[in-house]
Amino acid sequence: MADLTSAEEETELKDLLKMLKEEPGFLQCKNWPTEKALRTFRRLMSTAESCEKIKVVKQLTDIVQERDWDALFLSVEAKHWVIFILDLAEWTRVKQFKNREDQEYGKRDFEGAQERLLLFLRIIDTVLKKLHLFCTEKCVTSVCMTHEKERQVIDSYELMLKERTDYAEEIIKAAIVDIMLICFTSMEQTLWTKNDCVDCTKSVMKVLLEMTGCRFVKDILCGTTEYFECKLFPKGIYSQLLSRMQPHLTKELWKRNPATTEAFCQSLLHVQMPELGGYLDHIFPLVLLLIDDYMTTNKLMGLKCLEHLIKNTSSAELKWYGRVDVLYDALFQQLYSKETPVIEITLPCLLAVLKIAEVSPLKTDQPRVYGRYDKVFVQVLTNMEMENLLVLRQAYTKCLPSFLEAMGITVVRHSRRLLRVFESFLEQYDSQVETAQQNILKTMIVYIQETWPRISCHCEQILKCVLKFVYDISVDETMTCQDVKDGLLAEATKCLIILKRACSKEVMELLEPMKGDNFNVIFDGCVREILESQ
Numbered sequence: 001m002a003d004l005t006s007a008e009e010e011t012e013l014k015d016l017l018k019m020l021k022e023e024p025g026f027l028q029c030k031n032w033p034t035e036k037a038l039r040t041f042r043r044l045m046s047t048a049e050s051c052e053k054i055k056v057v058k059q060l061t062d063i064v065q066e067r068d069w070d071a072l073f074l075s076v077e078a079k080h081w082v083i084f085i086l087d088l089a090e091w092t093r094v095k096q097f098k099n100r101e102d103q104e105y106g107k108r109d110f111e112g113a114q115e116r117l118l119l120f121l122r123i124i125d126t127v128l129k130k131l132h133l134f135c136t137e138k139c140v141t142s143v144c145m146t147h148e149k150e151r152q153v154i155d156s157y158e159l160m161l162k163e164r165t166d167y168a169e170e171i172i173k174a175a176i177v178d179i180m181l182i183c184f185t186s187m188e189q190t191l192w193t194k195n196d197c198v199d200c201t202k203s204v205m206k207v208l209l210e211m212t213g214c215r216f217v218k219d220i221l222c223g224t225t226e227y228f229e230c231k232l233f234p235k236g237i238y239s240q241l242l243s244r245m246q247p248h249l250t251k252e253l254w255k256r257n258p259a260t261t262e263a264f265c266q267s268l269l270h271v272q273m274p275e276l277g278g279y280l281d282h283i284f285p286l287v288l289l290l291i292d293d294y295m296t297t298n299k300l301m302g303l304k305c306l307e308h309l310i311k312n313t314s315s316a317e318l319k320w321y322g323r324v325d326v327l328y329d330a331l332f333q334q335l336y337s338k339e340t341p342v343i344e345i346t347l348p349c350l351l352a353v354l355k356i357a358e359v360s361p362l363k364t365d366q367p368r369v370y371g372r373y374d375k376v377f378v379q380v381l382t383n384m385e386m387e388n389l390l391v392l393r394q395a396y397t398k399c400l401p402s403f404l405e406a407m408g409i410t411v412v413r414h415s416r417r418l419l420r421v422f423e424s425f426l427e428q429y430d431s432q433v434e435t436a437q438q439n440i441l442k443t444m445i446v447y448i449q450e451t452w453p454r455i456s457c458h459c460e461q462i463l464k465c466v467l468k469f470v471y472d473i474s475v476d477e478t479m480t481c482q483d484v485k486d487g488l489l490a491e492a493t494k495c496l497i498i499l500k501r502a503c504s505k506e507v508m509e510l511l512e513p514m515k516g517d518n519f520n521v522i523f524d525g526c527v528r529e530i531l532e533s534q
Contacts, residue, residue: 073134078170085124085171089178092120094185094192094259096248101255104295110192113259117186117193121200124179128207131171135164169232172211176233177240179204180220184241184263192259221267222275236275241267242282249286255298261290265301273312280317283309284326291330296339303334303345310349315356324357328372335379340391347399350376351406361410368410377403381417385424390431397425397439404446412451419461426469434484437469441491448498456503463499463510466492467527474522493526497533 094113097105183204186197205217212232214220219228223236230236245264248257255261268283276283287309290302306327310318318324331353334346358372380403384396404411411418422440430436444462448455455462470492473485500507507530514527 073131073164073167078167078174081127081171082174085127085175086178088120088123089175089182092116092182094257096253097256097258099256104297105191105258107191113192114194114197117182118197118200120182121186121197121204125200125204125207128204128211131168132207132211135161135168168211172208172232176208176212176220177237177244179208180237180267181241181244181263184266185259187266188262190259190262217270218272218275221271225275238267238271238275238279242279246282251285251289254286254289255293261286261298261301265290265305268305269308271312273314276309276312277314277317280309280313280323284323288326288330291334296342299334299337299339300341300345303342303349306331307345307349310352318353318356324353327353328357332376332379335376335383338389338392340389340395343392343395344398347380347396348402351399351402355406361406362408370413373403373407373410374413377407377411377414378417381414381421384421385417390436393425393430394435394439397436397443400439400443401446404443404450408450409453411447412454415451415454415458418447419458419465422462423465426465427472429478434480434488437488438491441466441488441495444495445491445498448495448502452502455499456506459499459503459506460510463496463507466496466499467523470526471519471523474520474526489522489526493529496526496530500530500533 183201186193186201212220214230219230220233221236221238223230224234245260248260249264287302287305290298293299331346331350334342354373361368361373387393422444425436425440473488511527511531
């Protein structure tokens with residue numbers, strides 16, 4: 001197709017606008033899209049950005065809302081619909097930026113993209129819904145018909161339905177990749193989407209699932225599996241999606257293509273075990289690039305993808321080619337982050353990777369040497385000792401019990417520092433819900449249970465620490481609600497009862513002298529409950 005000059009382009013734009021304005025019914029004529037209209041529209045979609053293009057598509061959006069769709073589908077070949085959808089998709093797609101590797105994006109960078117995306121989704125939503133109705137029209141018979149006549153009507157209906165189904169399938173098969181690619185860029189609120197875009201995307205996805213006979217998006221992506229047969233896409237379309245995205249997601253280009261990066265992440269989150277294992281070589285490089293990026297938004301996208309990968313990939317596949325070691329190194333570096341969402345995702349992921357990469361410390365058939373579990377745990381304790389931000393303290397304490405359960409009795413190597421952290425966190429006001437203190441008490445319970453053979457060495461320190469906390473709660477007059485205080489007291493009492501079971505003699509000797517002292521009702525009741533417990 002020859003390139004148009006500015007004058008020729010403006011002339012064709014005016015002609016198309018005039019045709020839309022003066023002959024809005026041209027969409028219904030038997031020759032639509034006419035050769036001239038199709039050629040003009042294709043040229044329009046392939047030229048540089050223009051306000052006139054937005055006007056054209058806006059008018060087109062209004063026109064396609066109410067039409068005689070049966071006549072329209074019967075008069076227009078499927079290939080013309082495919083060309084129309086692909087051209088519209090190409091015009092809608094967020095274009096690649098230039099020299100933006102070291103700058104964060106803002107809404108001004110995507111001016112016009114939100115409107116284009118919304119227009120595309122509305123047109124596609126309407127076309128797909130009408131196309132779905134077109135190929136699922138019910139057969140109408142009459143009670144006055146003879147059996148032979150009724151059979152002829154039914155046979156004629158079935159033939160018509162097959163032709164219409166083939167027509168719809170031809171359009172869907174040819175346009176599904178482009179439609180899904182744009183839908184994946186607008187599944188969540190981003191700089192180039194509006195709330196209406198997200199709702200329209202859900203509507204488009206819903207009708208696509210109905211038309212393809214699939215239950216979930218992953219069925220379209222992965223195709224036929226052991227548990228589901230996808231007749232329209234037996235091999236799935238995920239390979240095609242990756243092939244379309246990968247040229248824009250190289251080490252040099254991915255930061256210039258934020259929308260494609262978003263589509264990559266959203267599509268990845270819909271592919272599950274066992275199909276995901278076959279794509280690891282194509283997925284890993286970009287996920288690691290995202291995690292290592294200095295921008296928090298990119299880092300979080302990468303960590304969410306990595307969390308999904310770990311949950312949906314077998315241990316053997318992660319161990320191949322040293323992948324698990326690469327993951328460990330990438331995640332360990334994130335422990336130096338000061339961003340709460342990063343820490344909240346990193347710690348569970350790191351623990352999951354350690355369970356794959358390291359021999360479990362719970363095994364007793366070989367020496368329990370100092371390893372990466374200890375290295376990570378030391379770094380976590382260091383961070384906790386130096387941390388003052390409440391949200392980060394809460395994030396660290398949330399994952400602490402899981403680490404202790406995974407490390408077992410080997411955590412006694414770090415008892416001195418761990419007990420220091422316990423004391424520090426129980427002494428400091430957390431928030432009105434006291435999340436960190438609740439987590440610390442749960443961690444102390446796990447610590448006592450895992451290290452019970454050696455707990456007598458630290459019995460007195462733990463007892464003093466928890467009793468001091470109980471007394472502080474009993475005289476607390478802050479804004480902490482009573483339900484939270486009751487929960488903390490119950491957890492602290494449970495902790496000391498478990499401590500008593502592990503080293504009864506030491507606890508009884510330390511608590512007996514306090515039995516006659518009258519501190520306050522709450523504190524005395526707690527001491528009495530511990531002494532009377534079995």
